[in-house]
Amino acid sequence: MTDFTIPIEIARPAIIEFGGGLVSAAGRWARARGLSRTLVVSDAFNAARVGLLDLPGDVVVFGEVKPEPDLPNLQKVLALAEQVKPDLVIGFGGGSAMDLAKLVAVLPGSGQSFADVVGPEKVHGRKVALFQVPTTSGTGSEGGTRALITDPATQNKAAVQSRHMLADIAIVDPDLTLTVPPAVTAATGVDAMAHCVEAFTSKKSHPLMDLYALEGIRLVGRFLRRAVVDGNDREARAGLALASMYGGFCLGPVNTTAGHAVAYPLGTRHHIPHGHACALIFPYTLAFNAPVMAEKTELVLQALGLPASADEATVRDATHGFCAGLGIEMRLSALGVPKDDLEAMATEAHAIRRLLDNNPRDLSREQILAMYEAAY
Incomplete structure (x- = not known):
């Protein structure tokens, strides 16, 4: 590992x-x-x-x-x-x-x-x-x-x-x-978390970056809900700012993986804000990678304040609940994404090799399509 x-x-x-x-x-x-x-x-x-x-x-x-x-x-x-x-x-x-x-x-x-x-x-x-x-x-x-x-x-x-x-x-x-509204706070906070989680579970992960990545996840787990509930919570805002910066540190030498690749078409084709797109996809890609990143997946869930697990269904349900609990809409259908576009989205996402090649488990176009369908 x-x-x-x-x-x-x-x-x-x-x-x-x-x-x-x-x-x-x-x-x-x-x-x-x-x-x-x-x-x-x-x-x-x-x-x-x-x-x-x-x-x-x-x-x-x-x-x-x-x-x-x-x-x-x-x-x-x-x-x-x-x-x-x-x-x-x-x-x-x-x-x-x-x-x-x-x-x-x-x-x-x-x-x-x-x-x-x-x-x-x-x-x-x-x-x-x-x-x-x-x-x-x-x-x-x-x-x-x-x-x-x-x-x-x-x-x-x-x-x-x-x-x-x-x-x-x-x-x-x-x-x-302090002026960022709750919905944007939630979505951007999940984006910061996604940077950290994907770097932590990447094939290119490195101990020098793991330090930042895991602490960034912990900060999101500790402070994101607080900032969503009370936007004037200065301690929570500072914790999230630090988590965001740590996630940015991870992007240079390690970068993101399947989560961002699968999220991108939601933004470019349907103008779903990037952080919201990451939240929609996060439970599915983390669960998909869990069998080959069991120990790190357990650490991710613990850092978010969730029960440790590397079981795919448990990981998916727990992290879906985490995002939904922030008030994030987790259904593509509710965001106006037409179902007949899922095939094209899967093709586009599968072509983003600069990110998918970092993923610890090979992800086919059909598996990406299944993620979109599950999120629909």
Whole structure:
């Protein structure tokens, strides 16, 4: 289960500021580094509170980040960046804003297009500073090197990974998440958990990452329900922010597995929020992998506060109950997914080899279809 001899490379932001009330550290660090021309990449809600960053000099805000950003959304913010020519790019929002910020920091003026950099380590370099300030607790994108963009033509997500997209500074202020509504808190919290669980049970799992992964799962088990019930619970919000960051740490060297591959078509084809999609799929993929990851599956359930088990039916029922108990709708039919699309979804998911090849148990297209049907 544990192989200490496997080589691994771990990259983290050089500076991580973590704690309530630290959002204005973005301005402090910008002044300290002599940065005075900033492009903030944000969604509409967070665009209205960019003043919290306390930034010096000229500040331009792109406040049109979409959930599950696509190529047109990326091209729009890249065009703005070409005009602004910032010396600092800040991702201020959820994972979508932070993913776009990574690409805005490396593509303008590089001579490279998005298509040129899809895949691992194809980015030539970066000339501007990059800060990340998350406002949700889910993706952990502030600590990672990946960006995901949906191609409308194929309805698939394209992934860029580059060490040049690692933030210089990540500022994690859990107080920024106090405004997140219960349904979004639940879904994003399950996304953080899924990152940790999938890394922990991956064929590529590593003791250095297991430490973060298991603790991230424990934090979700301890704090997610509390934050859903009382959004002003600052301790719970801080615990989830830490879980999210730990999950982001796991994505670089280990990455996700079947859970995310099977969840992706729900977002790209039917616009189900990513965390919600992960919750829908999580019980089925964890249960499917249980026979070959028995010890780790038991640890996952224990970390979530559930009775330890590696029995497939027990694992599925217990984790389904965990997600449903957060108020998450767990039926695809109730979310408007047409049943006649399940076949196409299974075909798409089965083609996401960059994730499925990490899964500890081979998963066929027919088995993916059976998961969708069980979730329907």
